[in-house]
Amino acid sequence: MSTYAISDIHGCYNELLAMLEKINFSKSDRLILAGDYIDRGKQSYEMLKWLEQRPANILLLRGNHEEEFAAYIDLMLLVDRMEELDSDFSSPADTAALYESVKYLLRQKELSAAYFDLYGTIGILLEQNHVTLHDLHKWADMIRQMPYYQKIDIAGRNYIVVHAGYADSLESIGGHYESLDSFYLYAREESLRSGVPHSTIIAGHTPTIVEESFACNGGNVFRYYNAEKDCVFYDIDCGCVFRDGNPDAKLACICLEDEKIFYI
Numbered sequence: 001m002s003t004y005a006i007s008d009i010h011g012c013y014n015e016l017l018a019m020l021e022k023i024n025f026s027k028s029d030r031l032i033l034a035g036d037y038i039d040r041g042k043q044s045y046e047m048l049k050w051l052e053q054r055p056a057n058i059l060l061l062r063g064n065h066e067e068e069f070a071a072y073i074d075l076m077l078l079v080d081r082m083e084e085l086d087s088d089f090s091s092p093a094d095t096a097a098l099y100e101s102v103k104y105l106l107r108q109k110e111l112s113a114a115y116f117d118l119y120g121t122i123g124i125l126l127e128q129n130h131v132t133l134h135d136l137h138k139w140a141d142m143i144r145q146m147p148y149y150q151k152i153d154i155a156g157r158n159y160i161v162v163h164a165g166y167a168d169s170l171e172s173i174g175g176h177y178e179s180l181d182s183f184y185l186y187a188r189e190e191s192l193r194s195g196v197p198h199s200t201i202i203a204g205h206t207p208t209i210v211e212e213s214f215a216c217n218g219g220n221v222f223r224y225y226n227a228e229k230d231c232v233f234y235d236i237d238c239g240c241v242f243r244d245g246n247p248d249a250k251l252a253c254i255c256l257e258d259e260k261i262f263y264i
């Protein structure tokens with residue numbers, strides 16, 4: 001039995017399937033997905049459908065893109081209630097009309113359109129896949145059930161899988177974050193200092209192809225060892241969704257038992 005972790009799939013559904021085949025993922029293995037399943041890539045719909053029907057040995061953690069996606073859906077449902085629009089939840093046309101109404105309201109309130117469906121994913125799901133409020137509501141519920149992190153003991157060592165970074169307390173991070181939840185979703189280089197003694201943290205969120213970033217490693221998994229805390233930090237987001245424009249970009253998968261890394 002092996003335990004694997006993958007992060008930041010961002011609509012690269014075909015690459016995910018290719019990875020599962022490459023690691024010979026089976027019923028006796030476990031897979032922890034560290035969030036950011038959707039946005040940017042071309043197959044957000046396929047990802048959402050797959051997430052709904054995933055086998056029980058796959059654990060879904062929450063990424064900031066899911067959190068934001070669910071927040072936009074909540075906003076749509078709120079507007080439907082407040083404006084008494086009485087939208088038909090099974091109608092793609094009513095769903096698309098509500099989406100446009102919410103965009104219009106945000107413009108009226110002079111809230112930047114950039115805060116609404118930043119990557120246009122909901123718009124694409126409506127246009128290409130004719131999704132309904134029923135689908136969106138169901139996906140938002142699925143997202144609300146995703147934990148922020150998972151701790152596992154492997155051969156006596158504490159492994160923590162999380163989307164962006166892990167800390168035991170807000171005090172250990174030192175400013176900038178309103179809550180631990182936002183740290184789990186949005187942390188950057190602070191993750192290297194916030195480590196937990198005698199632990200291995202596995203996160204994504206910052207693509208290792210980004211030159212200015214703390215985790216830049218030419219599209220390979222980034223590893224940092226904090227000797228003081230005996231804490232290893234891995235960033236396994238190798239920027240798969242940027243592969244069209246960057247030959248270094250890849251999807252990575254790490255096996256927790258032997259820390260072996262696979263790439264697609």
Ligand SMILES: [Mn+2]
Pocket residue numbers: 036063064065163185204205206
């Ligand atoms: Mn992210």
